[in-house]
Amino acid sequence: MRYIGPLDQEKIRARFEQELEADVRLVLFVQPPGGLYVPGREEPQTGRQTQALMQELTALSDKLLLEVYNPKVDVEQAQVHGIERSPALVIERADWQGGKVRFFGLPSGYEFATLIEDVVDVSHSRTRLSDATRQALAELPAPVHLQVFVTPT
Amino acid sequence: MAMDSENVTADVIESNEFPSYSARYAVQAVPKTVINDRVKFLGAVPEGRFLQEVLKAFPTEEEAGHGLNEDGGAPGSTATQP
Numbered sequence: 587m588r589y590i591g592p593l594d595q596e597k598i599r600a601r602f603e604q605e606l607e608a609d610v611r612l613v614l615f616v617q618p619p620g621g622l623y624v625p626g627r628e629e630p631q632t633g634r635q636t637q638a639l640m641q642e643l644t645a646l647s648d649k650l651l652l653e654v655y656n657p658k659v660d661v662e663q664a665q666v667h668g669i670e671r672s673p674a675l676v677i678e679r680a681d682w683q684g685g686k687v688r689f690f691g692l693p694s695g696y697e698f699a700t701l702i703e704d705v706v707d708v709s710h711s712r713t714r715l716s717d718a719t720r721q722a723l724a725e726l727p728a729p730v731h732l733q734v735f736v737t738p739t
Numbered sequence: 740m741a742m743d744s745e746n747v748t749a750d751v752i753e754s755n756e757f758p759s760y761s762a763r764y765a766v767q768a769v770p771k772t773v774i775n776d777r778v779k780f781l782g783a784v785p786e787g788r789f790l791q792e793v794l795k796a797f798p799t800e801e802e803a804g805h806g807l808n809e810d811g812g813a814p815g816s817t818a819t820q821p
Binding site for chain 2: 630632668671684689690692700707713715716719720726728730731733734737738
């Protein structure tokens with residue numbers, strides 16, 4: 587089963603070819619299906635779909651690199667990225683100077699479009715924020731953790 | 740914002756997949772934004788307003804002086820006086 591249809595693949599491929607500059611790493615944390623069920627622990631069963639979707643997406647450009655980790659096994663990597671739940675996706679680039687951009691859960695529907703925008707922005711390291719906002723962000727007195735809760739639409 | 744500041748971590752959370760975690764923040768409608776566990780608002784807002792909300796997420800000097808909200812309590816939350 588393919589998650590990205592042929593028409594969308596072509597559109598995304600063309601956009602990536604035109605707009606991606608630096609290589610972007612998509613660091614994915616997923617747990618293999620099955621295993622021990624622990625009551626109260628949230629372990630969505632969307633890891634396999636998320637991995638398949640990311641494999642399809644990263645196949646659309648040589649500038650996208652996919653790394654896949656099991657957070658229960660690759661504990662050090664999970665700690666580096668602050669991953670406490672999965673599936674989790676971190677978007678970053680080699681010479682990254684910014685903070686972290688992370689998706690938790692399967693980025694489907696509108697969030698898939700958001701993901702593509704973020705990949706493009708990270709790749710050319712440009713955002714659409716005003717100079718005033720950038721200046722304020724440069725002077726933040728302490729870390730900021732933004733969490734945006736969404737549903738697939 | 741996370742792309743413009745190393746001090747910012749931006750998470751998008753699919754709330755249906757993490758119901759207990761979402762319930763912790765009383766997510767009943769989306770999009771719901773939570774900043775440093777202190778500021779919460781619903782819906783999309785213009786960039787300037789979003790920045791104002793980010794700047795509200797830090798303890799005021801008075802709070803910092805009294806050691807309040809060190810656990811990221813919500814603004815206006817009751818706090819034990821020293």
